[in-house]
Amino acid sequence: MLDARQDHPGARTHRAAPGRRGTARRRTGRRRAAATTALLAAGAASLYLAVAHGLPGPHDRSGRDAAGATPAGETAAPDPAGTARAPTRSSVPESGPGTFTTATAGARATGAGRPYRVETEDGSGVRPDDAAERIAAILGHEQGWSRGDGTAFRQVADDSATLVIRIATPHTSDGICATGGLDTRGELNCRVGATVVVNLRRWQLGSPEFDGPPEEYRALIVNHEVGHWLGYGHRGCPGPGAPAPVMMQQIKGLHGCVSNAWPYGRDGTFHDGPHEP
Incomplete structure (x- = not known):
């Protein structure tokens, strides 16, 4: 600490009396x-x-203050809370109320094509209209089912649907699939009569056996189960390195084939394989 006279040059100096200097x-x-x-x-x-x-506080060795603020001259990193995060297994609801909401955007009461309806389970976190938009793109894809036999699809929002595609939580999916005698174990999709049941976990996370992003695996789910509705049975891998048929149960392993989400190739070739149970 500086001497008082250096701190305040103009201040008067008070001297202690000789006998009282120690006390002072x-x-x-x-x-x-x-x-x-x-x-x-x-x-x-x-x-x-x-x-x-x-508020800003003392800086640590990294150059950021103890409160996490950014010092002057630095650029703040994007807020992680403001960015979309990929869903994880723990973030996908295991069960729901078993009630569904029908997608209305894109629905047409009249027109050509087989009428289908899209529903998502309440509380699943998947908005019906968003799901319907993606499913419409899958069904209308140039390598989809309409490529080979001229099958066209038309989304509706009423009981005129001859096909219903439902996205449901694992627990609800199991319940619906069980009505058809199927054991999906909270993991698999199914088709029961005119209803295709898409397991929410598979819709959100994809499959570890599928070499591609979840959005491409969604195409495989829809094409596989709609294929059953059209009358196609399971197929096996035709040979090492070949595209896996869309009717192959790819979630159970590829057996040398390459992941594939579409019934037809770009050249119009149908991806087929040996019949399986």
């Missing part, structure tokens, strides 16, 4: 100690308030 020095020392203690306490309190309220 002791009093001055006590005052300085008290002042230092007060400053330290004030600094600690300010730091506590800064951290508690997210």
Whole structure:
């Protein structure tokens, strides 16, 4: 600490009387100690308030302050909370109320094509209209079922549908599939009569056996189950390195084939394989 005369050059200097100089020095020392203690306490309190309220505080070695603020001259990184995060297994609901909401956007009451309806389970986190848009793109894809036999599809929002595609939580999926005698174990999709049941977990996460993103695996789900509705049975891998038929149960392993989500190739060739149960 600087001497008082250096801090305040114009201030008057008071000298202690010769007989009282020691006492004055002791009093001055006590005052300085008290002042230092007060400053330290004030600094600690300010730091506590800064951290508690997210205000800038002392910088650590990384150049960021203890409260996480960005020092002047640096650019703040994007807020992770403001970016979309990929779903994880724990974030996909296991069960729901068993009630569904029908997609209405894109539905047409009249027109050509086989009428189908899209429904998503309430509380699943999947909006019906978003799901319907993706399913319409799959069914209308140039390598989809309409490529080979001229099958066209038309989305509706009423009971005129001859095909219903439902996205449901694993527990609800199991319940619906069980009505057809199928054990899906919370993991698989199924087709029961005119209803295609898409397991929410598969819709959101894809399959570890499928070499592609979840959105492409969604195409495989829809094409496989709609293929059953059209009358196609299961197929096996035709040979190592060949595209896996869309009617192959690819979630159970590829057996040398390459992941594939579409019934037809770009050249119009139907991806077929040996019949399987």
